[in-house]
Amino acid sequence: MMDTEVAISGAGPTGLLLGAELALAGVRVRILERQRERHGQSRALTLHPRSIEILELRGIADRFLALGRTVPSWHFAGLPRELDFSALDTRHGYTLFLEQARTEQLLEERARELGVEISYGHEVVSLAQDDDGVTVAGVGPDGDFRLRAAYLVGCDGGRSKVRESAGIGFPGSDGTMSSMLGDFAVVDHDEIAAAGRTPVLIAPLSGGLTRFVVTSPERMRVPAAEPVTFDEFRETLTNLAGTSFGIAEPRWLSRFGNATRLAENYRSGRVFVAGDAAHIHFPAAGQGLNTGLQDAMNLGWKLAAEIRGWAPAGLLDTYHAERFPVGQLVTDNTQAQTLLLELTLVPEYRRPVTALRELLNSLLELPEVNARLAGLVSALSTSYPAPDGDPLVGARLPDRMLGSEGAKLVHSGTFGYAGDGAAEVAEGWKGRITAADSLPENVREVLVRPDGHIAWVRRENEPPDAALREAAITAWAGAPERTAVR
Ligand SMILES: Cc1cc2nc3c(=O)[nH]c(=O)nc-3n(C[C@H](O)[C@H](O)[C@H](O)COP(=O)(O)OP(=O)(O)OC[C@H]3O[C@@H](n4cnc5c(N)ncnc54)[C@H](O)[C@@H]3O)c2cc1C
Structure with a gap:
């Protein structure tokens, strides 16, 4: 049981x-x-x-x-x-x-x-x-x-x-370096505003708190598991930024590493x-x-x-x-x-690594390079391995292709299907597939998985094939309740 x-x-x-x-x-x-x-x-x-x-x-x-x-x-x-x-x-x-x-x-x-x-x-x-x-x-x-x-x-x-x-x-x-974070209830906001670009990450949080994240050459080899003290944090901040930004009343101090x-x-x-x-x-x-x-x-x-x-x-x-x-x-x-x-932060590498960073920074000005890394970090470029040669298969369904309707297709966690015989398909895989009318450009049929990735497409230049469609849907959504969906 x-x-x-x-x-x-x-x-x-x-x-x-x-x-x-x-x-x-x-x-x-x-x-x-x-x-x-x-x-x-x-x-x-x-x-x-x-x-x-x-x-x-x-x-x-x-x-x-x-x-x-x-x-x-x-x-x-x-x-x-x-x-x-x-x-x-x-x-x-x-x-x-x-x-x-x-x-x-x-x-x-x-x-x-x-x-x-x-x-x-x-x-x-x-x-x-x-x-x-x-x-x-x-x-x-x-x-x-x-x-x-x-x-x-x-x-x-x-x-x-x-x-x-x-x-x-x-x-x-295991980790080779660590950083420290501190959330403080009291800070000097004027000093923060005047600071301009600093090597310290400063972010406002809710409840009037301010987060500081510091990585310093003196403290970065401290193991991530070691607790952070307020004095350590204030001293490190001062050494890095020339000021402690009036930090007081810590709400959370923590160290995290690169394991x-x-x-x-x-x-x-x-x-x-x-x-x-x-x-x-x-x-x-x-x-x-x-x-x-x-x-x-x-x-x-x-x-x-x-x-x-x-x-x-x-x-x-x-x-x-x-x-x-x-x-x-x-x-x-x-x-x-x-x-x-x-x-x-390591003296003997500072010069060459700074040069490397400058080089990478200049590459990020190229729209294609920028888009490549933005796709990676945003996870929009995540595409799952697919045997089919069509590049759309395995990729996410770009939301602009179906607009907000595209998203609604799978609101209830089912597959989404758009294209020929939509009503029949939804009936055949009742409760597993939701049918829609709108179609992405250049596509005649599309099966979208519950997680928004494309399971199968038929392009405009490909002839309809009901048996192929049934096999493609069955491969992801299982056998239909009724087989007469052709
Ligand atoms: C400083 C810092 C900044 C970060 N910033 C970002 C960011 O901006 N964006 C981002 O995407 N990620 C960020 N991350 C990473 C992010 O915090 C984690 O990836 C995220 O919390 C992982 O979520 P999770 O649910 O998988 O695990 P966790 O958030 O770790 O949750 C695990 C849960 O399991 C519970 N648990 C553990 N053991 C047991 C057990 N034996 N039995 C029952 N319950 C248990 C824990 O109490 C906890 O509630 C940051 C991490 C750090 C350290």
């Missing part, structure tokens, strides 16, 4: 979105969260374009946009020339400044609206899996607990107990890992949370399909096949960015 269909360890952004995605598809979900309550601190401050798009795919982007502030460009490796998100092929060409605590609060609201059960104060300690399910053991407010689920997903961060207990390797490198690791497999039987449980890296260009949301969006509908019994063979394995390469891209580009930062 199962206690729940899917258990998720961790109610961070990844676990919360995954829970919501599964519940949207009618799956019973329980999230186990170690903390007794939310601590309210925010590591991440941004949501990039693809994250906004996926929220729009579910009709909830407005909730996030209402609380944040949009900026049209974003940095890469801290180079002065920024990535121009506004030039990208999207209606959401900006990054949204929104503190992680607020993102989590909105995702939790969404998950609860859909009926996800979230159990705070429940720490997952171990797991055992067999052919039918997973037994999760942990410690809760009332002592030890055991829970039986058909599947378990570890969204429990970089030190994931689920990953470890499932025996999933986490190869990579970089990637799960060798995102799946082990009935156990999956997503978000930081699958990949850790320095927060260069703000990609970790965003990548976790996109992992959740990829896994949710596939796991739901398996549980509902209509998943085509091998669908669940496409989670690793599609998301692992994205994890590689993110861990690679963050390592490259971090090196460009780290080496400017």
Whole structure:
């Protein structure tokens, strides 16, 4: 007897979105969260374009946009020339400044609206899996607990107990450098305004707080696990910027490093890992949370399909096949960015690395180069491997192709289909496919996955072929309820 269909360890952004995605598809979900309550601190401050798009795919982007502030460009490796998100092929060409605590609060609201059960104060300690399910053991407010689920997903961060207990390797490198962050209730705003360009990152937060992030040659070799003291922070800031900007009343002091690791497999039987449980890296260009949301969006509908019994063979394995390469891209580009930062702080490399940065900065002035990196960091260029030669297959459906109608197609978490015989297709795969009338340019038929990526297209110059269409749809959405869809 199962206690729940899917258990998720961790109610961070990844676990919360995954829970919501599964519940949207009618799956019973329980999230186990170690903390007794939310601590309210925010590591991440941004949501990039693809994250906004996926929220729009579910009709909830407005909730996030209402609380944040949009900026049209974003940095890469801290180079002065920024990535121009506004030039990208999207209606959401900006990054949204929104503190992680607020993102989590909105995702939790969404998950609860859909009926996800979230159990705070429940720490997952171990797991055992067999052919039918997973037994999760942990410690809760009332002592030890055991829970039986058909599947378990570890969204429990970089030190994931689920990953470890499932025996999933986490190869990579330990950190070589660290930075410090401090959130302060009291600062000298006039001094900040007068400072101009400084080597310190300064950002206003909600509640009147101000965040400072510092990386200094003197302190960057301190291990990330070592606590930060106020005196250390103030002295480092003063050495770097010539002033301590009047900081007082610290609310949060923390150190983070560039340890970089990637799960060798995102799946082990009935156990999956997503978000930081699958990949850790320095927060260069703000990609970790965003990548976790996109992992959740990829896994949710596939796991739901398996549980509902209509998943085509091998669908669940496409989670690793599609998301692992994205994890590689993110861990690679963050390592490259971090090196460009780290080496400017090492005296013997300062000159050549500064020259390299200047060179890269000049390259970023070329629109094509800028767009290439902006596509990578925004995740808009993420395209999943597809056997079909058509470049559209595997890519996201650009939102401008169908306008807001395109997003509405998959609001309810189904596949979207537009083109010939739409009503018949929707009837054949009832509840799995939503039909639309509008079509992208140069396309006669298109099947869009629940995560907004294109599963199949027929171009205008290709003849209609009902058998081919049925096979293509079946490959992703499973066998039709009725076969007479030709
Ligand atoms: C300084 C800094 C700045 C950053 N800025 C950005 C940014 O601007 N943009 C961006 O995209 N990313 C950024 N990141 C990265 C981002 O914060 C993480 O990638 C993101 O939090 C990962 O989300 P997650 O849900 O996968 O994991 P987490 O947020 O780590 O959540 C994991 C959850 O699991 C719980 N948990 C852990 N173990 C257990 C257990 N055994 N049982 C039950 N529950 C458990 C934890 O309590 C936690 O709530 C930044 C990181 C840092 C350090």
